[in-house]
Amino acid sequence: MENIAQKQQKVITRFAPSPTGFLHIGGARTGLFNYLFAKQNGGIMILRIEDTDRERSKKEYENSIFEGLSWLGIKYDEFYYRQSERTALYQRHIEKMIEKGTAYISKEDGRDGKRSEVIRFKNPKTKISFEDIIRGKIEFDVSELGDFVIAKDIESPLYHLAVVVDDFEMGVTHIIRGEDGISNTPRQILIQEAIGAPRPRYAHIPLILAPDRSKLSKRHGAVSLLEFRDKGFVAPAIVNFLALLGWHPKDESEILSMSDLIAQFSLPDVQKGGAVFNMDKLRWINREYLERMSEVVFSEHAERFMPEDIKNAEGYSLKTLNKLRPLLLERISTFGDIRELAERGELLYFFSQPLYEKETLFWKGEGNPDSVREILRALSGMLDKIPPEEFGEEYIKQKIFPFAEEKGKGSVLWPMRVALSGLPKSPDPFTLAAFFGKDETLRRLAVAEKKL
Numbered sequence: 447m448e449n450i451a452q453k454q455q456k457v458i459t460r461f462a463p464s465p466t467g468f469l470h471i472g473g474a475r476t477g478l479f480n481y482l483f484a485k486q487n488g489g490i491m492i493l494r495i496e497d498t499d500r501e502r503s504k505k506e507y508e509n510s511i512f513e514g515l516s517w518l519g520i521k522y523d524e525f526y527y528r529q530s531e532r533t534a535l536y537q538r539h540i541e542k543m544i545e546k547g548t549a550y551i552s553k554e555d556g557r558d559g560k561r562s563e564v565i566r567f568k569n570p571k572t573k574i575s576f577e578d579i580i581r582g583k584i585e586f587d588v589s590e591l592g593d594f595v596i597a598k599d600i601e602s603p604l605y606h607l608a609v610v611v612d613d614f615e616m617g618v619t620h621i622i623r624g625e626d627g628i629s630n631t632p633r634q635i636l637i638q639e640a641i642g643a644p645r646p647r648y649a650h651i652p653l654i655l656a657p658d659r660s661k662l663s664k665r666h667g668a669v670s671l672l673e674f675r676d677k678g679f680v681a682p683a684i685v686n687f688l689a690l691l692g693w694h695p696k697d698e699s700e701i702l703s704m705s706d707l708i709a710q711f712s713l714p715d716v717q718k719g720g721a722v723f724n725m726d727k728l729r730w731i732n733r734e735y736l737e738r739m740s741e742v743v744f745s746e747h748a749e750r751f752m753p754e755d756i757k758n759a760e761g762y763s764l765k766t767l768n769k770l771r772p773l774l775l776e777r778i779s780t781f782g783d784i785r786e787l788a789e790r791g792e793l794l795y796f797f798s799q800p801l802y803e804k805e806t807l808f809w810k811g812e813g814n815p816d817s818v819r820e821i822l823r824a825l826s827g828m829l830d831k832i833p834p835e836e837f838g839e840e841y842i843k844q845k846i847f848p849f850a851e852e853k854g855k856g857s858v859l860w861p862m863r864v865a866l867s868g869l870p871k872s873p874d875p876f877t878l879a880a881f882f883g884k885d886e887t888l889r890r891l892a893v894a895e896k897k898l
């Protein structure tokens with residue numbers, strides 16, 4: 447039996463998360479694979495919230511599914527279902543099954559000693575095999591499953607029944623889900639056959655493993671999708687990274703946009719073995735995306751991660767932030783890294799005069815105030831001669847370097863750098879001077895001179 451959608455051969459996939467936890471990285475990848483496969487075949491993807499477990503299902507978890515998918519740009523063709531709202535439909539199918547003798551009501555002693563009724567599937571005890579798009583032929587002897595329970599009563603279907611009825615009613619043609627779904631497949635195929643549903647194609651995608659090849663879990667760090675957003679990863683990088691968890695393009699390229707993925711993704715080429723989650727790779731990919739971001743978008747993101755004390759600093763503005771972009775890019779892989787830089791005190795000085803002890807100005811802790819003051823004064827004199835519009839890194843270096851070579855590089859460049867950053871470690875003084883521009887550079891050198 448085929449329904450209309452299948453007759454038209456339209457690909458229909460579904461992403462069917464259970465809202466019993468925050469949408470995690472593995473769930474998001476399953477959603478992505480369903481989306482890519484649907485899109486590349488001109489089909490649609492349905493979002494189905496599998497909340498038959500009423501006790502463990504929570505609204506906040508469901509929200510994390512909507513929010514996570516929308517953040518990643520995985521669109522579910524405008525409709526979604528909640529299993530808890532479809533009990534009448536399941537009931538009709540259970541009644542039909544009982545009528546046809548493929549299911550029966552069984553009176554049983556419960557654990558509490560009370561007699562109750564459950565609905566069991568009448569197992570035909572055959573062998574079942576199916577062709578998995580990724581794994582090839584998979585065979586099961588279903589007799590050992592016995593007459594398994596499909597509903598607690600007519601109104602309370604259990605998970606397998608609801609899944610099969612939904613896949614049927616929604617015309618799902620391809621079931622793409624995690625490898626942990628393999629063991630569910632024989633029961634689901636049995637129910638399909640009992641209700642006369644056509645068999646969809648299956649593709650079971652590999653588990654995501656931690657670097658030690660154990661199953662990825664919370665103890666390995668962030669696993670919830672939105673946590674990655676909160677740590678300053680950007681959505682296209684996560685999409686890119688997720689796609690490479692178990693699949694890679696033929697030409698081995700690593701930076702792929704959603705539309706590249708729709709064009710190139712190949713379900714049959716997904717690997718069978720577990721896909722190892724590599725944080726360094728994710729950070730590398732994320733950085734690639736930061737580099738490709740326009741200045742405006744970069745600054746908008748960066749600003750969200752700037753601590754208040756920096757945003758309140760006198761010299762803080764979107765313009766300075768834009769100017770800082772190349773320097774930031776050398777130091778961060780995620781926007782969250784901005785917070786760490788700030789905590790280590792490596793950001794504030796870009797926006798306000800740094801506070802430091804005069805001893806920091808002494809190269810290797812040596813030197814006397816007089817000689818350092820003289821050097822700073824000479825530097826100011828040379829810098830003052832550079833026209834403001836020429837005040838770039840190369841030009842400054844050209845002018846200062848011969849002097850530094852003459853007096854000793856450390857003795858000149860160290861105090862110059864400390865005068866600008868206030869720190870024993872920071873970018874080189876030419877970069878800093880160019881960043882601050884002529885006026886601010888001269889001002890900071892004067893402050894240093896006064897300290898001595």
Ligand code: GLU
Pocket residue numbers: 462463464496609622623624627
């Ligand atoms: N609701 C199931 C889960 O979240 C997925 C079931 C399926 O894809 O068939 O694990």
